[in-house]
Amino acid sequence: MSDATHITDTYNPLEVERKWQARWDSEGTNTYTDAELRRAGVQGRPFYNLMMFPYPSAEGLHIGNIYAFTGADIYGRFKRLQGYDVFEPIGFDAFGIHSENFALKQGVHPMELIPQNIERFTRQLRRVGFMYDWNHTVDTTQREYYRWTQWIFLQLYKAGLAVKKEAPVNWCPSCNTVLANEQVVAGACERCGTTVEIRNLSQWFFRITEYAERLLNNLATIDWSETTKKAQENWIGRSEGAEIVFPVVSESANLENDDGSEVVRQAFRYFLTADQIVSRWQELEYTAIRVFTTRPDTVFGATYMVLAPEHPLVDQITTRERRKAVEAYRRKTAKKDLVTRRKGDKKKTGTDTGARVLNPATGKEIPVWIADYVLMEYGTGAIMAVPGHDERDFEFARAYKLPIVRVVALEGVGANEPMIEAYTGPGRLVNSGHFDGMEVDEARHEVTAWLAERNAAEPRVNYRLHDWTISRQRYWGPPIPVLYCDDCGIVPVPEDQLPVELPYIEDFKPDASGISPLARHREWYLTGCPSCGGVARRETDVSDTFLDSAWYFLRYPSAGNDRRAFEPSLTRNWLPVDSYIGGNEHAVLHLLYARFVTMALHDLEWIDFEEPFTRFRAHGLIIKDGAKMSKSRGNVIVPDEYIEEYGADTLRTYLMFLGPYQEGGDFRATGITGPYNFLNRLWDAVLGAEDRPLYPAVEQKLHATIRKVTEDVEALSYNTAIAAMMEYLNVVRAGGRTPERAAVEPLVILVAPFAPHLAEELWERLGNERSVFRSATWPEYDPAKAVADTVEFVVQVNGRVRARMQMARGISESDARDAALADPNVQRFLDGRQVRKTIFVPDRLLNLVAG
RNA sequence: GCCCGGGUGGUGGAACGGUAGACACUGGGGUCUUAAAAACCCCUGGCGAGAGCCGUGCGGGUUCGAAUCCCGCCCCGGGCACCA
Numbered sequence: 001m002s003d004a005t006h007i008t009d010t011y012n013p014l015e016v017e018r019k020w021q022a023r024w025d026s027e028g029t030n031t032y033t034d035a036e037l038r039r040a041g042v043q044g045r046p047f048y049n050l051m052m053f054p055y056p057s058a059e060g061l062h063i064g065n066i067y068a069f070t071g072a073d074i075y076g077r078f079k080r081l082q083g084y085d086v087f088e089p090i091g092f093d094a095f096g097i098h099s100e101n102f103a104l105k106q107g108v109h110p111m112e113l114i115p116q117n118i119e120r121f122t123r124q125l126r127r128v129g130f131m132y133d134w135n136h137t138v139d140t141t142q143r144e145y146y147r148w149t150q151w152i153f154l155q156l157y158k159a160g161l162a163v164k165k166e167a168p169v170n171w172c173p174s175c176n177t178v179l180a181n182e183q184v185v186a187g188a189c190e191r192c193g194t195t196v197e198i199r200n201l202s203q204w205f206f207r208i209t210e211y212a213e214r215l216l217n218n219l220a221t222i223d224w225s226e227t228t229k230k231a232q233e234n235w236i237g238r239s240e241g242a243e244i245v246f247p248v249v250s251e252s253a254n255l256e257n258d259d260g261s262e263v264v265r266q267a268f269r270y271f272l273t274a275d276q277i278v279s280r281w282q283e284l285e286y287t288a289i290r291v292f293t294t295r296p297d298t299v300f301g302a303t304y305m306v307l308a309p310e311h312p313l314v315d316q317i318t319t320r321e322r323r324k325a326v327e328a329y330r331r332k333t334a335k336k337d338l339v340t341r342r343k344g345d346k347k348k349t350g351t352d353t354g355a356r357v358l359n360p361a362t363g364k365e366i367p368v369w370i371a372d373y374v375l376m377e378y379g380t381g382a383i384m385a386v387p388g389h390d391e392r393d394f395e396f397a398r399a400y401k402l403p404i405v406r407v408v409a410l411e412g413v414g415a416n417e418p419m420i421e422a423y424t425g426p427g428r429l430v431n432s433g434h435f436d437g438m439e440v441d442e443a444r445h446e447v448t449a450w451l452a453e454r455n456a457a458e459p460r461v462n463y464r465l466h467d468w469t470i471s472r473q474r475y476w477g478p479p480i481p482v483l484y485c486d487d488c489g490i491v492p493v494p495e496d497q498l499p500v501e502l503p504y505i506e507d508f509k510p511d512a513s514g515i516s517p518l519a520r521h522r523e524w525y526l527t528g529c530p531s532c533g534g535v536a537r538r539e540t541d542v543s544d545t546f547l548d549s550a551w552y553f554l555r556y557p558s559a560g561n562d563r564r565a566f567e568p569s570l571t572r573n574w575l576p577v578d579s580y581i582g583g584n585e586h587a588v589l590h591l592l593y594a595r596f597v598t599m600a601l602h603d604l605e606w607i608d609f610e611e612p613f614t615r616f617r618a619h620g621l622i623i624k625d626g627a628k629m630s631k632s633r634g635n636v637i638v639p640d641e642y643i644e645e646y647g648a649d650t651l652r653t654y655l656m657f658l659g660p661y662q663e664g665g666d667f668r669a670t671g672i673t674g675p676y677n678f679l680n681r682l683w684d685a686v687l688g689a690e691d692r693p694l695y696p697a698v699e700q701k702l703h704a705t706i707r708k709v710t711e712d713v714e715a716l717s718y719n720t721a722i723a724a725m726m727e728y729l730n731v732v733r734a735g736g737r738t739p740e741r742a743a744v745e746p747l748v749i750l751v752a753p754f755a756p757h758l759a760e761e762l763w764e765r766l767g768n769e770r771s772v773f774r775s776a777t778w779p780e781y782d783p784a785k786a787v788a789d790t791v792e793f794v795v796q797v798n799g800r801v802r803a804r805m806q807m808a809r810g811i812s813e814s815d816a817r818d819a820a821l822a823d824p825n826v827q828r829f830l831d832g833r834q835v836r837k838t839i840f841v842p843d844r845l846l847n848l849v850a851g
Numbered sequence: 852g853c854c855c856g857g858g859u860g861g862u863g864g865a866a867c868g869g870u871a872g873a874c875a876c877u878g879g880g881g882u883c884u885u886a887a888a889a890a891c892c893c894c895u896g897g898c899g900a901g902a903g904c905c906g907u908g909c910g911g912g913u914u915c916g917a918a919u920c921c922c923g924c925c926c927c928g929g930g931c932a933c934c935a
Contacts, residue, residue, distance in 0.1 A: 227855055227930085237931080291935080373933045377934085386935090657864095665864085722874080794870050796870090836915095844869060
């Protein structure tokens with residue numbers, strides 16, 4: 001006797017969903033064994049369907065999580081019904097500051113908190129009916145996982161891609177830790193909103209900048225949402241230009257060396273031409289300042305130079321008379337936080353160092369200033385200022401009465417016409433020696449080449465991207481697997497000693513010292529040196545959470561494997577990921593880091609592909625009453641209530657019906673009744689269906705609907721797919737008629753990705769034994785049957801609709817014209833005029849142009 | 852400032868350059884009911900009795916025909932931003 005008999009004949013979503021969730025578990029409908037995973041990867045049609053694994057917050061599953069996962073799950077279920085072996089795993093990104101802060105606030109230890117959260121999340125995820133393979137799941141905080149996170153660190157270390165260096169880094173004074181550039185939004189911590197400070201600390205960096213060019217170029221080869229690609233492109237920020245050298249020639253510069261000896265080289269100045277100094281500055285031992293510019297063509301207009309106040313050469317070149325003023329200015333800028341300093345709209349300030357450099361193009365001496373509008377982090381920390389053709393330089397030159405020279409002019413503009421604003425447009429060079437008259441674009445290369453010949457410049461590509469700081473002075477993360485030995489220096493922990501376990505400590509609260517809480521535990525950090533056997537100290541920083549998530553997709557197929565991070569054969573068969581869906585807020589964080597780690601592992605020959613995600617689609621955000629959901633606004637939606645009242649199938653369908661999946665939508669409680677009614681009506685239609693031949697109009701609509709739904713689901717256009725199914729059901733039930741079984745059975749399959757529990761139940765009630773996802777195949781449509789015999793044909797007069805008539809499909813132009821001309825309304829609007837021209841769009845429209 | 856999206860009824864949203872407003876929600880009317888709920892049916896962009904006219908942020912243009920393409924603006928959301 002079937003379970004169906006225990007279930008009422010009116011649609012009761014809770015009953016239905018409970019039944020099918022239990023059955024999926026007991027029959028392993030959604031899961032693979034390791035053997036199956038291996039076999040399917042080789043013999044089957046493997047399809048790796050990935051979604052961004054959640055951070056298991058204490059608040060439980062958020063409606064935004066459900067929205068994201070439902071869209072991805074629908075795609076996975078669709079692919080399974082199309083006959084693919086779909087691997088759809090889920091896991092938990094549970095390390096990180098967020099969990100740690102919450103644990104601190106609640107006074108619970110994260111090692112107790114996180115397992116509870118994960119348990120609750122798991123329960124909620126199961127309740128929504130995702131097709132997850134619960135046999136292959138990860139939790140980044142488990143030693144079985146972070147052991148391999150540490151292993152990846154070691155691989156990068158061995159390849160020279162993980163380096164420890166002292167550098168100015170972003171410090172969040174509230175989280176008490178260093179942040180990556182990507183985690184600083186508008187000068188503030190993306191987590192807590194506190195303004196970040198710059199501290200000079202010795203940190204571990206991943207040299208992602210080594211991969212800047214490839215990270216950029218490969219974007220052309222992957223099928224990703226355009227918005228995401230653009231975000232990465234902007235973040236990498238490639239600029240092409242030149243590095244130009246300006247030798248320091250000020251007479252009184254640098255009067256003493258460190259040892260007190262006189263500096264004599266400046267004396268050459270009086271025996272040498274500017275040209276000689278420029279081309280021989282190295283052998284003459286001139287100090288030179290390098291600048292990066294995207295406009296080498298304007299070098300003749302460089303009337304002064306500006307260094308970032310922190311530039312290392314400032315001390316050396318500043319003249320005695322200017323020393324006090326320069327020191328004062330540097331102190332002032334050091335106090336300013338980066339936010340105010342980076343605000344572009346404030347007044348320009350700066351001060352003269354007294355030093356002079358040679359403009360290598362003009363051979364003239366120009367002054368060197370320091371100003372905080374030049375940033376040490378970008379380029380060389382120094383610029384050649386071309387006030388005539390750069391807005392910032394123009395503003396600065398105005399403020400300090402520095403000379404402004406025009407070097408680019410449009411036709412008809414005099415070379416020495418005074419400038420009232422910086423001109424950044426196209427034109428020809430003027431006041432530029434033998435380059436006068438040359439187009440800007442050509443001059444860019446020619447000027448660089450000319451300077452390069454004289455040893456004063458070289459072409460240069462510059463990136464905005466910085467190396468990825470991965471050290472975190474916090475507790476809740478994987479310890480960085482490195483030791484410090486007085487004799488041997490930095491010693492990586494041998495791979496067979498992994499993991500370096502995160503100890504359970506009570507006092508995991510971070511402080512402002514810049515040192516991790518782990519550093520308070522000698523018993524943990526003091527250990528033996530694996531190299532010399534002496535005493536070594538462990539690194540007490542942990543790694544960034546984003547390293548955990550930069551490789552989790554590699555782990556899923558191999559989850560549980562305790563010999564390897566990822567098994568080569570499984571990886572080869574299942575990766576790269578076929579479809580990845582997630583939020584665009586990770587466009588430059590997770591998605592960039594994951595690409596970097598994958599590329600590095602590829603170069604180290606651990607994997608044979610360099611892009612992890614073949615196709616990526618960003619989904620939209622789900623908002624409430626036009627605003628982002630947040631606790632402070634009090635507009636947070638608790639999904640559980642809706643699941644209790646309408647069931648998971650309705651919630652899933654409703655969320656997808658809200659609007660275009662890739663744009664998001666506004667959650668309105670009243671709207672949920674639409675999809676709920678639809679599922680109810682479908683239920684009734686299936687239960688009341690009769691075995692008899694399809695009515696022709698229904699058959700036509702069926703084929704049209706299969707086509708529409710198939711195309712729309714493939715394009716993630718879920719809202720229109722649902723609308724098409726509703727429309728079809730309206731036809732099937734039109735006028736209260738009894739539906740044909742052959743009309744509703746395919747619809748049950750079409751709806752299955754959206755409302756899987758309901759589909760299972762109806763599939764069973766239609767007499768099928770096994771799960772719809774294991775026995776049904778996605779319906780095919782016949783293009784010939786997908787179109788109706790008659791069409792509503794529109795007749796226009798001069799582009800305006802004047803008649804609509806039912807016509808046979810395929811009607812000829814002349815027949816259509818005859819019918820149109822016979823129409824009294826058409827005649828009325830022609831008003832006796834000649835038809836000069838007719839436009840005929842087959843099966844759609846005829847436009848009579850009268851004049 | 853630069854780079855992406857987007858702007859369509861009371862609301863969410865549909866529309867290969869070819870019937871603007873599919874599909875829903877809300878609202879209104881009705882059927883059934885002692886009544887209510889549910890369910891079902893009809894109406895629901897504006898003006899107009901109607902024929903029809905007007906309508907897709909604004910102003911131009913291309914076209915037989917523009918929500919859709921082009922030019923110039925305005926507004927909203929997101930990314931980047933003294934990046935040289």
